[in-house]
Each structure stands twice: as structure tokens, then as C-alpha cells.
Amino acid sequence: MAKKEVKQNKISKPRCGLCGKVRNLTKTDCCGNWICDDEHKYKAFSYARNSCHRNHSRYTLCAYHFNEGHEGEWQTCRKCWNSFEAEMYVWYGTNEYNFVKLKNPPDYKPTRCAKCEIVIKLSTDGHSISGGKYLCVECSDRETENRIKQFESDKANK
Ligand SMILES: [Zn+2]
Ligand SMILES: [Zn+2]
Ligand SMILES: [Zn+2]
Ligand SMILES: [Zn+2]
Secondary structure, X not given: OHHHHHHHHHOOOOXXXXXXXXXXXXXXXXXXXXXXXXXXXXXXXXXXXXXXXHHHXXXXXXXXXXHOOOOOOHHHOHHHHHHOXXXXXXXXXXXXXXXXXXXXXOOOOOEEOOOOOOEEOOOOOOEEEEOOEEEEHHHHHHHHHHHHHHXXXXXXXX
16 A cells, blocks of 8 residues: 555646646646646736746747647648748747747748848847838838938928
């Protein structure tokens, strides 16, 4: 009897697969892994990334693939691949919100600002897209300013 008990104690408690916490867990719909049931911690519009559950369901291919109802595994899914810029695809597949990361992420060219050619990290750097081109924050601010100036001088000339 005593032996059996030891064995049972050895069965490790479920832990959040992302941060290792053992309290308030739930299972993900997409992949059935234990994860913090902490969606409520997120403040609307704060853009904070402090909720394991939210991070996994918003920022991973695993959840996207599941929510879109694709077939097969997300790692080999063409639909997922076609849904994102390569850079975002790789980020969604390899960031720390994944239980299983993409093994052989494809190479991709870094995204550069169409004006100043600075490299923009789409996952973390602010940017804007105009006419299919990416602009860094500075250039897009300048662009907006120019547009306003242009608009005002047009008005003045009329
Ligand atoms: Zn967690
Ligand atoms: Zn998942
Ligand atoms: Zn998919
Ligand atoms: Zn720029």
C-alpha cells in the first residue's frame, strides 16, 4: 500500500505549460494543454501580454489554426502559411506563447521601411502600412505631417 501512495505522489500536478504556475488552470481548446485561466487579468485595450491564455489564443498559429477550422497539424498547414507575412508566421510559430514551436521556421527577408529602409520587426515595432508598403513610426508620422501641410497649402491656394 505504502508503495502505491509514493507512486501517486509522483504524478506531477498540472502546470501551466507557458509559465509553470499550478493555480487556476484550464485546458486550451486548440491543443489541450494546461494553461493559466487568467484571461480576466487582461485589461481591455491595455495591449498587455500578461495573460498566458490570451497570449496563446491570440498570438500563436496553434490557436489560429484551430479557430479557423483548418485540417491537420498547424506546423504543416498551408492555409496558415498563406494567411500571414512570413515574418509574422515565424513569430506566431516560435514565440514564447507556444507549447510546441515550429521546428524549421522558414527564412524570410526582414521587413524594411519603404522610406528610410530601417528594419521593422512587425511583431514588436510600431509601423503602418500604406499602399502595401511598410513604414516605420517616424516615417509614417512625417508622412502624416506632410499630408496635413499639403492639405493646408492646397486650401490656402484656392
Ligand atoms: Zn501561465
Ligand atoms: Zn494551442
Ligand atoms: Zn492552419
Ligand atoms: Zn522609416
